[in-house]
Amino acid sequence: EVQLVESGGGLVQPGGSLRLSCAASGFSFSSYAMSWVRQAPGKGLEWVSSISDNGGGTYYADSVKGRFTISRDNSKNTLYLQMNSLRAEDTAVFYCAKATTASCYAASQYWGQGTLVTVSS
Amino acid sequence: DIAMTQSPDSLAVSLGERATINCKSSQSVLHSSNSKNYLVWYQQKPGQPPKLLIYWASTRESGVPDRFSGSGSGTDFTLTISSLQAEDVAVYYCQQHYSSPFTFGPGTKVDIK
Numbered sequence: 559e560v561q562l563v564e565s566g567g568g569l570v571q572p573g574g575s576l577r578l579s580c581a582a583s584g585f586s587f588s589s590y591a592m593s594w595v596r597q598a599p600g601k602g603l604e605w606v607s608s609i610s611d612n613g614g615g616t617y618y619a620d621s622v623k624g625r626f627t628i629s630r631d632n633s634k635n636t637l638y639l640q641m642n643s644l645r646a647e648d649t650a651v652f653y654c655a656k657a658t659t660a661s662c663y664a665a666s667q668y669w670g671q672g673t674l675v676t677v678s679s
Numbered sequence: 680d681i682a683m684t685q686s687p688d689s690l691a692v693s694l695g696e697r698a699t700i701n702c703k704s705s706q707s708v709l710h711s712s713n714s715k716n717y718l719v720w721y722q723q724k725p726g727q728p729p730k731l732l733i734y735w736a737s738t739r740e741s742g743v744p745d746r747f748s749g750s751g752s753g754t755d756f757t758l759t760i761s762s763l764q765a766e767d768v769a770v771y772y773c774q775q776h777y778s779s780p781f782t783f784g785p786g787t788k789v790d791i792k
């Protein structure tokens with residue numbers, strides 16, 4: 559069974575940093591692209607970033623480019639999102655998602671339950 | 680960037696009736712190399728993560744009831760629930776994965792009338 563468990567969320571002050579993790583199990587992690595998608599309270603889904611199976615390809619939304627960095631450790635079956643220079647508008651539930659293929663140009667087939675990031679002073 | 684729009688914003692349908700949701704992309708998401716539309720539909724129920732319903736615009740994900748169907752090509756797409764059930768109350772999103780940023784539509788809320 560595919561499982562994706564996000565962690566690392568919490569309350570952070572504007573300008574601060576957080577690193578989110580997503581522990582994956584139940585599938586061959588190194589064979590699939592992964593993504594982060596966020597959802598602000600009461601709002602719709604916003605794609606944040608994607609990374610290919612081997613980490614060679616990464617993509618970012620304009621809203622986070624230069625502030626967020628996606629990475630993965632295939633030896634640990636873990637996806638990361640390093641978030642710097644956080645703003646109030648980054649407050650959201652962050653979901654990690656497994657793609658259907660190794661390419662980032664694929665649907666997100668499985669999703670974790672999400673981790674809440676709150677940026678506030 | 681490809682902008683995604685959905686209509687209507689919300690709809691209420693009687694149990695057993697048809698629900699139709701439209702999604703439009705600002706550019707074609709039909710890839711010429713494989714003739715596939717890079718368009719997916721997700722269902723999100725309150726307090727839950729999204730669930731993949733339809734990929735390649737019209738292919739139903741394994742385990743998804745056959746009352747859900749997707750159609751369309753290029754820039755115009757439709758998700759149809761042929762006979763609405765109580766458990767279908769949710770917000771439905773389309774997303775294009777043709778080009779980065781992989782944008783979502785704003786969502787359509789489906790309720791029971």
